[in-house]
Structures are given as C-alpha cells and as structure tokens.
Amino acid sequence: MKVLVIVRQVPDSTTNIKIRPDKQDIDRAGVKMVVNPFDEFAIEQAVQLREKRQDVTGVTALIVGPAAAGEALRTALAVGCDDGLHLQDPAFDALDELQLAALIATVVKGGGYDLILIGKQEIDLDSGQLGPALAELLDLPHVGAVVKFELAADGKSFVARRRIEGAEEVVQVNLPALVTADKGLCEMRYPSLPNLMKAKKKPVKVMKAADVPGWPAIAGHLGGTKLHTFQPPPERPPGKLLDGEPDQAAKELVRLLREEAKVI
C-alpha cells in the first residue's frame, strides 16, 4: 500500500503581513516559510501508518513550488517520508488552486497511491480547495477535516471521524481515497538535526512543466481565477474601556451591548 502526502510551504503564522506597493501580492522579502500546519498533521498520520503497518510500503511527499520549497519537502522526509516529488517550474506560479489540483492529478494518476493525505486548508490563502478538488479530478472519494483515522486490519478500507457543526461524523470508506487532516488528528514530531541531514540523502524527483504530460492544456480547462488588489484588514474603531467595580462594569457592558451595539 502506497501513501502520498501533499505538502505546502506557507509563511509562518506569526509573520507580520505587508502588502506590496503595487497591491498585487504580499511582500515576501524576509518572510519565514514553514510547512503548512494542517499538512504537518497529514505528514505525521502518513508516517505513523508507515511505522505501524507492514502493508504500508512507502510514503511519498509531493510539493509544488520554487527551489526553496525543497526545505519543506526535506522536513517531511526528515520525519519519516520515504521519498519526495518536487514539481518545480516558474510556469506553475500562475496556477490557481483548481489548476494546481489538475497538475497534481496528472502527475500522480497511475502512481498506484492507495491513500492521499493533505491538510484541510493552507494557512496562507485559506482556500481549502486543493484536497477535495484533487479527489474529484482523480475520481476518488474524500473525507474532509478528519480528526481520527483508523485503517482496517485488511488494509482495504478505513474509518474516519470528521468534524461538522456541533457533531462528528463517522465515515467508512474503501481505498483508494483522499483524506484532509484537521487539528486533533496528530501533531507532527520534531525533525531532529541528524534526521534532517539523513533526509538530504533520500530521493527527490524534480519535475518541470515539460515533464508533465499534456501541459499546459491540463490546466487550461478549469479555474483561472486571478488574485488582485491586496489590502490590509479594515481598521477597527478604538474600543471603549469600562472602569469601576466588577458589578458596575458588568452592568455598563450589558447596557452598551443592548442599547449601543444592539447585539443582545
């Protein structure tokens, strides 16, 4: 059984976001890049399956991005993925999420992956499109926002718990399938320095646009959205600080919420 993990590299969540003067993107100079936190959960789940199950024969980590994205791939290899696939071409920069899904689907189709794991969303654009769109293009069932994953003893199916509003769904799906990981599934182990060094020796296949069958037509028939006019969030007007004893402050707050804000 072969597992594929999709990894995205994103700005660290504590990054101060500055917008470029032309407003067409954020200013990426000096921004610290990390593995997308939701993809970390997916990586750890894949690695745990590899360690616990004889029938899981390999975990491939795939990333789309510039040479610098290789660092995120190396993290995935350092915590236990077996090999990497790096789709690296300036032509891929202009793709939107659905087109990325089409690119990845073309590359992994026929690769014999029984399980594809990916974070439920990427914390830069927060779109959450890639996982379900990839499943659709590969004609796979998917289970989104999974917090618990159990592979059946025969390795042919799994049971997953996923969060929905105020409830949890328990879903049984036969492999092959795609799963998107939510917080709670598992926390990624820390990549140790020796393992980061060893990861440099693990095989990483780099693919250019010219290596992708059917490029660029495969990305031309769907998606095609363009991001523009980045802006800072609207400023909130300065708030009111309420003084006094707890009882007085509480009374005044309730009055303001009823009469001024009109929210209770």
Add this chain to the structure above:
Amino acid sequence: MATSLESSPTMTNDILIFAEQRNDKLHPAALQIVTPAKALAAKTGGQVVACVIGDTVDAAVGAIDRAGVQAIVTVRDAALANYSALRYRTALAAVIAKRQPRVVLLPATFMGRDLAPRVAARTQAGLATDVVELKIGEDGALDVRRPVYNGKAFCHVAFPKDRLAIASVRPNTFPAASGPGGAPRENLPYAATPGDERINIQEVARAGGEIKDVTEADVIVSGGRALKNEDNFRLLFELAKELDAAVGASRAACDAGYQPHSRQVGLTGKTVTPVLYIACGISGAIQHLAGMRGSKVIVAINTDKEAPIFKLADYGIVGDLFKVVPALTAEVRRLKG
C-alpha cells in the same frame, strides 16, 4: 467524467444558491447568501434559483422560498438523507447542468467548504472560497473579496469571463433575505454516478449536548488559560446559557486540556464570525485573533490592560474574569426577568 460547461452557449444569467439543510432544517447561512445573490442577479438580469438537496426537505424548501428566491430546484432521494461529498456533488452538478447558471453561491460552512471544490472541479468552473464581497466587474465577470493570511489581509479574486463562477460565502457576512414566497418548484431525480456509494456514513454523533457549536452560534463566550482548569469553565457555560451562546476556548486552554479541541477558536482551530464574541482571560495571541477577528462586536475581559486583545475589542473590561463574568451572568439574567 466532468461535464463541460466551458463557453456554454446556453449559459443563463441566473444565480444558483445551494440551500444547505440537515434533517430538513435550513442552515441560517443559506438565507444569508440569497442577499448577495439578489444583488448579482439585479446586475446580470437573471433570476435567483435555489437548490435544495436531501431526502425529506419540505420545511427547508418552505424556508428558502420565504427568502424571496425566484425558483427552487430540489433533488430528493433517500440516498441523499445524509451529506456525502460524492452524492451531493453529483446532485449539485446535475442541477448546474440543467439550469446553466452563471454564478453558483454556497455558504462557507463545513458542508459548503467540503462540497464547493469538488463541484468546481467537476463542472470546470472557477472557485473562490469564504468570500465577503461580491460584484459583477466591468467585463461582466464575477469579482469577489476574501480574507487571506488568516484575516491579516484581504484580496480580490477576478474570475475568468465565459466560465461558470462558484463562490462560497462567509457566514454572518450578509443579513438573511426575505421575500414574497411562492417560487415555482421543480424536482430533478438523483441519477447516481457509478461509485457515489463509496462514502458510507456510519454515524452522526451530536457532541456537547444542548450547547451550540462555535461555528453556528451568533454569540460566543470564550476562555483562555486564565480560567486555570476545566471546572472554572462552568462560569462561561453559565453566561453562555443566558445568552444562548456557544463556548469557545483558546489553543492554550485546549492544549492544557480544559476544553476539547472541537471548541478551539484560532488558526488551527475554528474560524468564527459571530455577532458577539466575549473573550475572557484571553490575551489575544495572533493564533487566536486569526480565528475570531471577523466577529462583529468583540468584548475583552482581562486583568492585563496591555493584552493585545484590547486593541481589537469594541468593549473592554480590565478586571478579574472570576468576578466580572458572574456579574455579567447575573445582570443578563436580571434583565431577562
């Protein structure tokens, strides 16, 4: 295989909305997305068409009718009683193929977030998720605005012309629509795609009893590590009960085991956009602000007057939550009589 709608000669000017329901209860966000749908339809000269997918959906159809949509298409089948990404994408794609809308709107709920990318890939559309503004641009194509970088910036998304445009709309962004009702109704049969049965829902387990989930509540009372233990969250549950609110928690509080991660608000937790968010003993780490900065009115209660949460708060009380929260509960209870 995907149904091509590209450059479809039969594309109408209609706006199709996915009226999400569970157990024949319409999701409140479904009524909200009718509001931008009407504005778009006024510009395109088309109609607002609602799509309801499920088994028994009479009450949900009645509710969306009263939002003032101009037509309702249902896909009713026992196989659609529970949400399944495969069955619902088949059903919604079939409605799209039949009605040929120019724009499809879904609520950016758990279901909408899960469904929209599949349907967009299947219908070869363009997609933007979690949008907060929508307009038809000068070229006649959809242009939307959405938060990125966990709300630290916004950007616009321009859609290609002559291709179906799909957007999921952030809940609590638009007011619920209302209208005369009496829209004509049409039912389409559910024609299963081979393989639709691959997702088998075994159980839908309601969590937390009578307390609402943070993503579906208009009011959230949220606590941080300052609560000190699980037992002290009782103070927040008491206030939440008076306000018909949900209880949320910071990552620090969840990691410490005071509350389950299902209540976590923040970057790796849930993103919430309630009408009122009351942060108790939460300092306002970026991780937390990412999940709640879209709230309409924010209240902060904290002993540290330098806490970052006060920069975002509309109303703040510098004080001990163990005294302020019970006083708030008592005051709300007193006013309710």
